[in-house]
Amino acid sequence: MSDSIIQPDDTWMLWAFLAGWAAVSIYLEQTYKWASKMSGAIIALVGAMLLANFNIIPTESPVYDTVWSYVVPLSIPLLLFRSNILKIWNESGRLLVIFLLSSTGTVTGAIVGFFLLRDHLPVLDKIAAMMTGSYIGGGVNFAAMSAKFETPGEIVSATVVADNMLMALYFLVLILIPTVSFFRTHYKTPYIDELEKNTDNNDNLASSYWKKKEVALKDIALAVGTAFVIVGVSFKIAEFFDGIIPSGEHVHFFLNVLNGILGDNYLMLTTLTMTAVTVFPRYFESIHGAQEIGTYLIYVFFVVIGVPASLPLILQNAPLIFVFVLIMVCINMFASFLLGKLFKFSLEEIILSSNANIGGPTTAAAMAISKGWTQLVGPILLVGTLGYVIGNYAGTAIGVWLSHF
Incomplete structure (x- = not known):
């Protein structure tokens, strides 16, 4: 059993914490200027990190897995109800x-x-x-590479702990970067400028963006019902393609790529949602409140990101692995901001791309939502999910090459 005050199998208390702390984070962000500058995402994440490190809540629980498996997929279509596929295509290329x-x-x-x-x-x-697979794709690639190279179980566990801590810390750094004057001076920030232009100086950014809207019971029913249908259909289609298109070590490169694209749950979910929104624009535009519900679900996800970052576990099991992962994150950040500046990308694009590398498409989309960069939510989900395809090849190449030394 866990030595935390709230046990891993205490489902209702853990849900009370996740849902309650997400609500508190949003309330603080929209009520106080200091919290708006810090952002609700950081409040959600840091609160969970502190409680996990003080052994109030467990660092692992089936409840957290439920958030990854159900809450996150449901939030994605809700947040894409306003996505214009042509606009998204232009943004995705960049x-x-x-x-x-x-x-x-x-x-x-x-x-x-x-x-x-x-x-x-x-x-x-x-x-x-x-880590190469994980920091281009995500957890799927981490699992695939650990199985492929038959990494010892205790090393896998220690690496997961170091990775979780680093990801949470880097997430905080990326959220804070737009508030640093050096970056605002040296990088163009079109999405931030647009938000600030439409915001009253007396208001904080979050409360201005999330103004009260008229939402009926019918809106909530259609938003949630449609999201469930889209997720169910998307995952079923992806499962079908994953079953009929062969993949693996001894399969042709093209088939592996095809399986990675058509057999991936998140890529199928994003594609199907945007196709439906483009084909039936009036239906989706008539639904109010979808973005609000989706954003609340993403804040629950923020709380879960902070939970596994356990400092005692790192000091016990993985100090040097932590240093190795830190080197990878720092060089990714340096390369992202240097090359981004060189090729004239905006600060928002650089931040989200580096986030999609280190944390995967869901954390990048979550950050775009928390910052109000809503035009970039669809594109970064698409691009980040394609990282799942690229990650396995990059991880395999690095593993095979370095094994010769």
């Missing part, structure tokens, strides 16, 4: 370029970290493969 440039930072970080620490860490080539 984001894909900076995402790939950011990925070069991940690969470089893995190589630099390996040669700095290979004499101090066993099986570092396997860790490098897992």
